[in-house]
Amino acid sequence: MTNxxxxxxxxxxxxxTLVLAQRNGDWCGHGPVLEQDIAITNVTLDLIxxxxxxxxxxxxxxxxxxxxxxxxxxxxxxxxxxxxLCERPNGDWAQTILRQTFFSFYQRExxxxxxxxxxxxxxxxxxxxxxxxxxxxxxxxxxxCRLGDGTEESHRRLQVAVENLWPxxxxxxxxxxxxxxxxxxxxxxxxxxxEALSTLFAAAxxxxxxxxxxxxQTGGKTGQHTEALGxxxxxxxxxxxxxPGCEW
Amino acid sequence: MKAVAADNTELQDCYDxxxxxxxxxxxxxxxxxxxxxxxxxxxxxxQDEGHIRVTIxxxxxxxxxxxxxxxxxxxxxxxxxxxxxxxxxxxxxAWTTDWMSAAGKEKLKTYGIAPPDKRFEIPADGIVCPxxxxxxxxxxxxxxxxxxxxxLQCNDCAEPFDYFKCH
Ligand SMILES: [Zn+2]
Numbered sequence: 001m002t003n004x005x006x007x008x009x010x011x012x013x014x015x016x017t018l019v020l021a022q023r024n025g026d027w028c029g030h031g032p033v034l035e036q037d038i039a040i041t042n043v044t045l046d047l048i049x050x051x052x053x054x055x056x057x058x059x060x061x062x063x064x065x066x067x068x069x070x071x072x073x074x075x076x077x078x079x080x081x082x083x084x085l086c087e088r089p090n091g092d093w094a095q096t097i098l099r100q101t102f103f104s105f106y107q108r109e110x111x112x113x114x115x116x117x118x119x120x121x122x123x124x125x126x127x128x129x130x131x132x133x134x135x136x137x138x139x140x141x142x143x144x145c146r147l148g149d150g151t152e153e154s155h156r157r158l159q160v161a162v163e164n165l166w167p168x169x170x171x172x173x174x175x176x177x178x179x180x181x182x183x184x185x186x187x188x189x190x191x192x193x194x195e196a197l198s199t200l201f202a203a204a205x206x207x208x209x210x211x212x213x214x215x216x217q218t219g220g221k222t223g224q225h226t227e228a229l230g231x232x233x234x235x236x237x238x239x240x241x242x243x244p245g246c247e248w
Numbered sequence: 249m250k251a252v253a254a255d256n257t258e259l260q261d262c263y264d265x266x267x268x269x270x271x272x273x274x275x276x277x278x279x280x281x282x283x284x285x286x287x288x289x290x291x292x293x294x295q296d297e298g299h300i301r302v303t304i305x306x307x308x309x310x311x312x313x314x315x316x317x318x319x320x321x322x323x324x325x326x327x328x329x330x331x332x333x334x335x336x337x338x339x340x341x342a343w344t345t346d347w348m349s350a351a352g353k354e355k356l357k358t359y360g361i362a363p364p365d366k367r368f369e370i371p372a373d374g375i376v377c378p379x380x381x382x383x384x385x386x387x388x389x390x391x392x393x394x395x396x397x398x399x400l401q402c403n404d405c406a407e408p409f410d411y412f413k414c415h
Binding site: 038039047048050053123125128 | 309
């Protein structure tokens with residue numbers, strides 16, 4: 001394993017959590033009810049905290065006075081390695097909830113593997129983050145059940161969300177070169193993820209998910225993104241790009 | 249938090265000072281009550297340039313109070329006369345509510361926040377109301393005003409209250 005692989009992997013996790021947090025953050029003040037507005041923004045805060053931990057570590061590995069802010073605000077779209085799933089638009093509440101569920105379930109499996117990582121910083125961040133991720137898994141999967149096994153309308157909307165997001169899940173389980181270098185076992189992640197999701201979908205009265213009968217989009221892990229990311233970064237990075245180094 | 253040797257009065261003084269620094273979001277708790285101070289190292293005594301290092305850990309990764317807490321510690325120790333104050337952060341082992349002091353839990357209850365309760369690793373109906381002591385309560389939201397809390401309401405006294413989640 002080279003240092004470059006470790007940096008790339010750390011940025012992959014940092015970018016994915018930051019981009020998803022930026023998406024979720026749009027719900028602030030717009031949640032369906034006050035309690036859920038608070039819930040989604042609390043999840044967002046945890047994601048930002050996790051992304052900061054990974055960015056700080058990446059900055060330390062890169063050296064040369066690199067900072068977490070430089071990594072978040074001064075890299076372009078092609079340099080971002082986030083999973084495509086994280087940049088997909090919010091859509092309605094069903095789509096936002098489902099995107100969170102897919103990602104939290106994935107994070108749980110990925111971070112469980114990181115607990116065994118040779119790199120002790122990665123394993124420490126994973127251990128700390130897992131406590132939060134498990135909470136997110138529970139909250140978001142309760143919503144999937146409620147919507148799927150709810151009214152005709154909520155079930156229909158969740159089904160549409162599945163159709164919209166499913167093509168972006170396959171990428172999570174195709175190892176990027178830096179994951180192979182770190183010996184991340186994406187097959188095990190895939191198996192456990194699919195198993196947990198199948199149980200959830202059954203409870204939510206959704207058809208069983210299959211990773212084999214859909215064309216899967218790929219590229220995010222190596223910097224090839226959908227059009228959505230450029231707009232997201234333009235908003236995320238606007239202030240620092242316009243007023244470099246500004247603080248408040 | 250390490251035990252302080254009985255003869256080290258300067259170090260004990262530092263801990264006493266840290267006990268006066270409060271969490272900006274839950275001001276009833278000191279940072280020692282919360283269990284986020286992991287170590288205090290006296291590298292040079294006060295009379296000899298004074299160099300001290302305090303190691304803290306975040307409750308949740310995104311806890312926005314951490315920067316303020318680090319600043320408050322630094323200001324307190326500089327004011328006490330230390331010339332060099334280092335604030336180190338650690339993430340392993342991960343912070344847990346098990347590190348919250350018994351006194352801290354009592355203070356939370358008096359303040360109106362239900363302290364972490366091992367019977368409720370997952371927030372649920374039945375967490376004891378800090379106002380009237382009833383267990384006849386219901387969960388309103390798994391998330392509360394800060395990352396560390398859930399929101400409940402008491403069916404007997406009708407007061408809504410926060411629950412400091414087990415973590
Ligand atoms: Zn009561």
